[in-house]
Amino acid sequence: xxxxxxxxxxxxxxxxxxxxxxxxxxxxxxxxxxxxxxxxxxxxxxxxxxxxxxxxxxxxxxxxxxxxxxxxxxxxxxxxxxxxxxxxxxxxxxxxxxxxxxxxxxxxxxxxxxxxxxxxxxxxxxxxxxxxxxxxxxxxxxxxxxxxxxxxxxxxxxxxxxxxxxxxxxxxxxxxxxxxxxxxxxxxxxxxxxxxxxx
Amino acid sequence: xxxxxxxxxxxxxxxxxxxxxxxxxxxxxxxxxxxxxxxxxxxxxxxxxxxxxxxxxxxxxxxxxxxxxxxxxxxxxxxxxxxxxxxxxxxxxxxxxxxxxxxxxxxxxxxxxxxx
Numbered sequence: 001x002x003x004x005x006x007x008x009x010x011x012x013x014x015x016x017x018x019x020x021x022x023x024x025x026x027x028x029x030x031x032x033x034x035x036x037x038x039x040x041x042x043x044x045x046x047x048x049x050x051x052x053x054x055x056x057x058x059x060x061x062x063x064x065x066x067x068x069x070x071x072x073x074x075x076x077x078x079x080x081x082x083x084x085x086x087x088x089x090x091x092x093x094x095x096x097x098x099x100x101x102x103x104x105x106x107x108x109x110x111x112x113x114x115x116x117x118x119x120x121x122x123x124x125x126x127x128x129x130x131x132x133x134x135x136x137x138x139x140x141x142x143x144x145x146x147x148x149x150x151x152x153x154x155x156x157x158x159x160x161x162x163x164x165x166x167x168x169x170x171x172x173x174x175x176x177x178x179x180x181x182x183x184x185x186x187x188x189x190x191x192x193x194x195x196x197x198x199x
Numbered sequence: 200x201x202x203x204x205x206x207x208x209x210x211x212x213x214x215x216x217x218x219x220x221x222x223x224x225x226x227x228x229x230x231x232x233x234x235x236x237x238x239x240x241x242x243x244x245x246x247x248x249x250x251x252x253x254x255x256x257x258x259x260x261x262x263x264x265x266x267x268x269x270x271x272x273x274x275x276x277x278x279x280x281x282x283x284x285x286x287x288x289x290x291x292x293x294x295x296x297x298x299x300x301x302x303x304x305x306x307x308x309x310x311x312x313x314x315x
Binding site for chain 2: 196
């Protein structure tokens with residue numbers, strides 16, 4: 001068990017560095033073009049972003065309760081909490097989808113769309129922020145989708161009575177992964193939605 | 200992951216988990232509220248401090264780092280050390296590149312900062 005925990009953390013550290021590269025790029029470009037970056041914040045929906053933060057925190061609570069249920073051999077609770085976690089995770093993706101849709105309608109998707117920006121002096125530099133926004137939230141959303149796949153596997157195995165007090169390592173490991181994805185969003189939310197949105 | 204060698208991790212209390220959840224929700228509200236107050240450079244500092252606090256709560260309680268072995272804790276710290284090397288060295292490189300064109304960059308940068 002200690003071995004699988006250590007192995008999972010080693011994998012998560014590689015994930016930290018994977019997302020860390022994008023956070024480093026964000027820090028460098030924000031420092032390079034502070035005004036252009038600040039001007040993009042009015043296009044970020046703080047209400048939707050904040051709601052999604054709360055949704056993910058709730059999903060982390062239900063995930064940790066699912067692990068606890070497995071530790072106590074409470075099969076029914078385990079199934080309920082895994083389903084709740086999946087509902088919260090799906091709700092996050094639906095809200096994210098609405099955000100992406102509004103960015104598309106406003107012509108704020110660089111690369112695959114004719115990017116339009118109200119403040120034309122920031123037309124080029126604002127694209128960097130939106131590029132980073134779609135990379136970072138897109139990779140995060142992809143991790144959520146992978147997490148939902150893993151939870152589906154957990155649900156099937158839980159229904160088949162695989163997990164009990166003497167065997168619940170997969171529940172715990174998938175839980176670690178799910179919490180990690182939550183932690184990434186905990187940093188994405190203030191950096192993309194909150195900083196500079198008063199201006 | 201053999202079935203009969205499951206570890207003896209203490210089972211967390213529901214109250215502890217719900218308290219952490221409540222703290223995370225309150226901190227999310229707090230960071231959102233503070234972002235509407237103009238604090239200049241301090242806004243990003245406060246936002247990141249709250250984010251680090253939230254991430255630590257998730258890692259320590261939800262991810263049960265508190266119950267892991269010293270080796271796993273050491274791995275977590277090593278991961279953070281590598282992350283800070285990645286971000287700090289990249290950032291310090293890019294943010295000081297134009298210094299090469301200045302006679303005394305530390306002096307002029309300070310003066311520019313004070314006159315702002």
